[in-house]
Amino acid sequence: MSNNVRSALVxxxxxxxxxxxxxxMFKKTLLKxxxxxxxxxxxxxxxxxxxxSGSGKTTLGKMLVALEEPTSGKILFNNEDLKEYVRKRRIDIQMVFQNPDTSLNPRMRVGEVLQEALEASNFNGDYSDEVERLLNDVGLDSTYKHYYPHQLSGGQKQRVAIARALAVKPKFLVADEIVSALDASVKMQILKLVIKLQKIYRFSMLFIxxxxxxxxxxxDRISVMYSGKIVEEATKEELIKDPLHPYTRHLIASIPSLYSSLFNGKAQKLKDVSNELQATTPVGGCKLFSRCPYATEICKALEPPEVSVSKTHKVFCHMYVR
Ligand SMILES: Nc1ncnc2c1ncn2[C@@H]1O[C@H](COP(=O)(O)OP(=O)(O)OP(=O)(O)O)[C@@H](O)[C@H]1O
Ligand SMILES: [Mg+2]
Known part of the structure; x- marks a missing residue:
C-alpha cells in the first residue's frame, strides 16, 4: 500500500x-x-x-501511548483527543519495552499473563484456545503457558510480552528498543516475528x-531524532537513496561499512564535541551547530526550518533552503 492512501491514526x-x-545544588535547568x-x-x-541515547525517543513514545503527559502540544488518536480516546478504549494502544524482566510479573505463569490481557479486552471465546493461539502466533508451543518468566530466555520473554500486547488486538503499538537486550541471532528472529505479526494483525507501530x-x-517510514527534535523524516527508500541531514549521514557513518555502503555513499561523520561545547550550542540555533562541518552563522542564530524535498521526505536544516 502506498503511503498517501493510508489515513492517519496518530x-x-x-x-x-x-x-x-x-x-x-542551586542551579536548575529545563531539559527539553x-x-x-x-x-x-x-x-x-x-x-x-x-x-x-537520550534523544527523547522513549519520552515521545510514552506520550503517544498516554503514559506521559505532554508539557505542551496536542495528540489526536483516530481523530479524537488521545486522552479522551484512552478513557474509553485504553486497550487499543499498547507498548512493549526493552526489558521484559521489568514488564512481566514474575509471579504469573505465561498462560495467566495472556489470559489477564484477554479478560481486559472484549474477548468472549475460549480462553485456553486463544492463549494457545497467541503462543503459536509468537512462535511458542502451548506448553509454555505453564512457565514462569524466570524459566524463559530473554527472547522467549520478549515473545510473551509481544503476545500480551497483541492479545487485545491493538490498533497502535509502540515498540521501544524491543530487541536491544537480545543477542544477534535472537534479535533477527524477533524482528522477523514483529514484521510477520504486523502484516497479520495490521496494527500501526512506532518502532523505536x-x-x-x-x-x-x-x-515503512523513518523519523530521525536528535536532542528532542525530528531532524529528518522520509520513507525508508528515500532515506536509503538520499539521506540529507548531517546527523542522518553521521548515523550512516557509524554503522559497519557492509551496511553503510547501501546508503549511496552519503556517510559523513560529525565532529565529536565535549559536553561543554555541546552546552554552549546557542539557544534558538541548530542543536548540531557545534558538531556540524557545514554550520554557518545562520545555523547559530536561527532554528532550522522544515524543508520539504518530496511529499514524504522532509529535512530540518538551513543547508537545503533554496
Ligand atoms: N522523568 C525524567 N526526569 C528528568 N529527565 C528525564 C526524565 N525522563 C527522561 N529524561 C531525560 O530526557 C532525555 C530523553 O530521554 P529518553 O529516555 O526519552 O531518551 P531515549 O532517546 O529514549 O534514550 P535511550 O536510547 O537511552 O533509551 C534524557 O536527557 C533524559 O535524561
Ligand atoms: Mg529510550
Missing amino acids: KAFNLSKYYRVSLS AVDNVNLTINEDEVLGLLGE SHDLPTTVYVS
Whole structure:
C-alpha cells in the first residue's frame, strides 16, 4: 500500500516534554526531552523512530501511548483527543519495552499473563484456545503457558510480552528498543516475528531504535531524532537513496561499512564535541551547530526550518533552503 492512501491514526502537533533538572545544588535547568515535534503515524504503517541515547525517543513514545503527559502540544488518536480516546478504549494502544524482566510479573505463569490481557479486552471465546493461539502466533508451543518468566530466555520473554500486547488486538503499538537486550541471532528472529505479526494483525507501530539497520529493516517510514527534535523524516527508500541531514549521514557513518555502503555513499561523520561545547550550542540555533562541518552563522542564530524535498521526505536544516 502506498503511503498517501493510508489515513492517519496518530497525529502529534507541536508536542513537547520538558523536565526541570538540577545542574547543581542551586542551579536548575529545563531539559527539553521532546521539543516541538510534529508526527503522523498512518493506519497499518510502521514508523521507525531513530536516534541515539537520550534523544527523547522513549519520552515521545510514552506520550503517544498516554503514559506521559505532554508539557505542551496536542495528540489526536483516530481523530479524537488521545486522552479522551484512552478513557474509553485504553486497550487499543499498547507498548512493549526493552526489558521484559521489568514488564512481566514474575509471579504469573505465561498462560495467566495472556489470559489477564484477554479478560481486559472484549474477548468472549475460549480462553485456553486463544492463549494457545497467541503462543503459536509468537512462535511458542502451548506448553509454555505453564512457565514462569524466570524459566524463559530473554527472547522467549520478549515473545510473551509481544503476545500480551497483541492479545487485545491493538490498533497502535509502540515498540521501544524491543530487541536491544537480545543477542544477534535472537534479535533477527524477533524482528522477523514483529514484521510477520504486523502484516497479520495490521496494527500501526512506532518502532523505536538507536540502530539504523534494524530500523530500516522493520519500518515503512523513518523519523530521525536528535536532542528532542525530528531532524529528518522520509520513507525508508528515500532515506536509503538520499539521506540529507548531517546527523542522518553521521548515523550512516557509524554503522559497519557492509551496511553503510547501501546508503549511496552519503556517510559523513560529525565532529565529536565535549559536553561543554555541546552546552554552549546557542539557544534558538541548530542543536548540531557545534558538531556540524557545514554550520554557518545562520545555523547559530536561527532554528532550522522544515524543508520539504518530496511529499514524504522532509529535512530540518538551513543547508537545503533554496
Ligand atoms: N522523568 C525524567 N526526569 C528528568 N529527565 C528525564 C526524565 N525522563 C527522561 N529524561 C531525560 O530526557 C532525555 C530523553 O530521554 P529518553 O529516555 O526519552 O531518551 P531515549 O532517546 O529514549 O534514550 P535511550 O536510547 O537511552 O533509551 C534524557 O536527557 C533524559 O535524561
Ligand atoms: Mg529510550
